[in-house]
Amino acid sequence: MSRFLFVVPPLVGHVNPAVGTAAVLAARGHEVAWAGPADLVRRLAGPDARVFPCVPPDPKPDNAGEIVGRTGHLKGPAAFQFLWERFLIPLADHMAPRIRTAIEEFRPDVVIADQQTIAGGIVAESLGLTxxxxxxxxxxxxxxLAGMPKVAAWLDGLVEALRGRIADGKGAADPRMSPYGVLAYTTRALLGAVALPEHVWLVGPSVTDRPAPTDFPWxxxxxxxxxxxxSLGTANAEASGPFLxxxxxxxxxxxxxxxxVVDPAHSVAAAGExxxxxxxxxxxxxxxxxxxVVCHAGHNTVCEALWNGVPLVVAPxxxxxxxxxxxxxxxxxxxRLRFGRADARRIADAVGTVLDETAGHRDAARAIGRSFRAAGGSVAxxxxxxxLLPRATSPSAGHGSGRKQKRAGAR
Incomplete structure (x- = not known):
């Protein structure tokens, strides 16, 4: 059978969807390995998962919880710049040589790189891999970044400088949008009428069992x-207190x-019965x-709620x-609520609205959930x-490569 290498960042929400897909491949007899945070992958994918450690066990500048959490007070381009400069690029620099080692040892037929582990795509492309x-x-x-050309140009320069450091400048494809294929864990029912190239595959959410607390009082x-x-997610603990x-x-x-109410930082002072x-x-x-569900509009939480036909109050x-x-x-x-202005009255009104069966939110949530299940998820x-296995080691004609062609085809 064939070998598949999953390259993932130290972020639970980015590992979880890959776990289901990897499990299906393994059940079909393929060999599966991971390049990423060893402890996190084994906690989510199982203790026997084969992992090539690519993230420090206690990272400092690359610490996802610290770096991502600190962007809570930043908005728009400032938060975007902070995330790339302080997390994604340092993470890529650290992971790149370790990803290369994993590829040399495991010799995968296909590399699956998360969009936030951009070193995965850059290194794989430089080695001529699918x-x-x-x-x-x-x-x-x-x-x-469609309306922010200066920010887009800044990011292009950042990525090209990274490519020069970790791949000797080889390659031209956008490391977040492979010309071979993009597994998009959503469907049109949620995504809307966005123009997409044919190699963006809307497979729906990959919802699978995962480790969970066993002491919940059902x-x-x-x-x-x-x-x-x-729930506002664990990475938002620092900013969650007033909202919760x-x-x-x-x-x-x-x-x-x-x-x-999920309160990992114990921010809530008192609560009723x-x-x-x-x-x-x-x-x-x-x-x-x-x-x-009341949440921060994290993609996994949103999709898991809609998978169950549950309407949402979202405060991004x-x-x-x-x-x-x-x-x-x-x-x-x-x-939708504005996170910084979501007081008790606004939250109560929003929750009352989505709980009102006549408002149609539950019906819409159920319709999206049906589309998710029909799409196939991890099986698809x-x-x-x-x-991809019988195909040549170069993208099909017409897929194109590079950020400029991606923009033209995907928008």
Whole structure:
């Protein structure tokens, strides 16, 4: 059989979708290996996963929790620049020689590189390998820099300088949009009518079982009250305090409603009897028991909620979250709040709106969920990857390469 190497960053939301795809490939008899954070991959993919460590066990400048968390006070281009200069580029510089070693030892037939491990695509291309992009968020599919040419030019220069350092300048393809193929874990029902080249494959979310806390008090959910899940993700702990406290105040006053509030930083001072505070929750199984989700519009949380037909209140903080939030509201599956202005009254009104069956948000969420399931998820992703195996080691004609051609074809 064939060999597939997954290159992933130290970010849970970027490893999780790859886990399901890797599991399908392994079940079909292929060899699978990982280049990335060893402890995180083995926690999510299983203790027997073959991992080539590419991220320090206790990274300093590359620490995802620290670096990504610090962008909470930044907005727009400033947050984008900070993320690239302080996280993505240093991570790529660190990972590149280790990815090269992993490729030399494992000798993969196909490399699957997450969009935020740009060294994966650059190194694979420089070695003449078939490589595919794993797009765990749809932000890059809609070109977030379309209206910011100076920022786009700055990023082009940053990437080309990186290519010169880690690949002797070899290659021309955008490392976030492989010309061989892009696994996009979404569907048109959420993405909308965005022009895409044929090699962007809308496979739908890769939703699969993963390790979760075992001490959740499931009996607390018994009864007739409607349940709301509030979660802003672990990377946003520093910025989450005021929002979570406002959410608790809002939900404490809603009759017939109870809420599970994820508070990893213990930011909430006090909560009523209808509020369950937990540092972590088993999110996937819990979503089958909730009636609405309040979140930061992280792509994984949004897709997992919609997979279960659950409408959303989205309060984006940074990065791709405003784009995902816009997709949710455009599809009719939720209500958007401004994170910095989301007081108790606004949160209560938004939750009341998505819980109102006559507003149509639940129907829209269920329709998106059906499209997700029909797309195939990890099975469809594995099919696409297997479809590359008989092909030559160069992209098909017409796919093109390089950032300029990507923009022209994908927009």
């Amino acid at each position: 490589w595919v992009t794993s797009a765990t968020t749809s932000a890059e599919l809609v070109d977030p 009996e607390w959910l018994e009864g007739t009250e409607r349940t709301v899940l509030v 406290n406002a959410a608790v105040q809002a939900l404490s006053g809603l009759p017939g409603v109870r809420a599970v 209808n509020i369950l505070l937990r540092p972590h929750v088993p999110q996937l199984p819990l979503l089958a028991h909730v009636d609405a 903080i940074r990065d791709d979250q405003p784009i995902v939030a816009g997709q949710v509201t455009a599809a009719g599956a939720g209500v 992703a594995a099919d696409r990857l297997e479809g």
